[in-house]
Amino acid sequence: MKITLAQAMGTCFGVQDAIDMALDPAFKDRLTIVGQLVHNPQTTERLKANGVRIVERDQVDQITTEAVMITAHGASDGTKQMLRDKGFTVYDATCPLVIRLHKLARFLEREGYFPVVIGEASHVEVRGVVGNLRSAVVVHDEADIDQLQGHRRIGVVSQTTNRPEMVQRLLAAIRAKPWVEDMRFCDTICQPVKERQQAIEVLLGQDIDLGIVIGGRNSANTRKLQELIADRGIEVHHIEDPEHLEDAWFVGKKHVGITAGTSTPQDVIEAVHARVRAIIAAQPAA
Numbered sequence: 001m002k003i004t005l006a007q008a009m010g011t012c013f014g015v016q017d018a019i020d021m022a023l024d025p026a027f028k029d030r031l032t033i034v035g036q037l038v039h040n041p042q043t044t045e046r047l048k049a050n051g052v053r054i055v056e057r058d059q060v061d062q063i064t065t066e067a068v069m070i071t072a073h074g075a076s077d078g079t080k081q082m083l084r085d086k087g088f089t090v091y092d093a094t095c096p097l098v099i100r101l102h103k104l105a106r107f108l109e110r111e112g113y114f115p116v117v118i119g120e121a122s123h124v125e126v127r128g129v130v131g132n133l134r135s136a137v138v139v140h141d142e143a144d145i146d147q148l149q150g151h152r153r154i155g156v157v158s159q160t161t162n163r164p165e166m167v168q169r170l171l172a173a174i175r176a177k178p179w180v181e182d183m184r185f186c187d188t189i190c191q192p193v194k195e196r197q198q199a200i201e202v203l204l205g206q207d208i209d210l211g212i213v214i215g216g217r218n219s220a221n222t223r224k225l226q227e228l229i230a231d232r233g234i235e236v237h238h239i240e241d242p243e244h245l246e247d248a249w250f251v252g253k254k255h256v257g258i259t260a261g262t263s264t265p266q267d268v269i270e271a272v273h274a275r276v277r278a279i280i281a282a283q284p285a286a
């Protein structure tokens, strides 16, 4: 059985920079991260082992350090100010591509467009963007578009991890509404995410018959990599670490493709790759 690793996968620069900031020795035992810095259990454990505390956004009252960190997904200015007002020193690990998303959403609003964010309303990145706008609608599927009734000039941005074809489908549906006179779209899907999605297309072009996608269960971009493979009717499994691999998945398969989301560390990818090799080696010859 052949194994192919995706040409682009694993930790992106935004996540890596945020991890490096949190693991700076100057912060040892004196930093609290508000929310998950990355959607990856191994990295979260590594941070805790280095004395970094992690609280959810509704647990701010439990923070006991003076230094707090905003995650790579960003936050609204209101959230950052609320933390400063409580006396914390705020260190901002927001990814530059998320900052760009915030800026473009505000630019569209300033230009007189009604802002629309294509994405998941509950996702921390989307909540941060919406929190910086006077008013906005989050569109995740066609049914959400009816909330735009009466808005003739629509300015659209996308959550950074969306699939381009999903965004294009929703843009066409918005444009088709009779009340929409002018629609402007700023493409804010991030380049590392696009590269990881394009690498899946390359894998699919090589006739894989099994996909292994590595990443946190709550990682939006990892789930989308899995969807890309599943949409072609190919068996695919989303795992967080090598222990989740099951020997039975590999029986009778010819070509396995491996990929990983933007917050999956290289050592986890290597451990999964090694375990896949071991499972295949232990199978009886066909």
Ligand code: SF4
Binding pocket: 012, 013, 014, 015, 072, 073, 095, 096, 097, 098, 160, 161, 190, 191, 192, 193, 221, 262
């Ligand atoms: S996935 Fe893209 S937007 Fe998100 S942290 Fe990585 S580089 Fe930044």
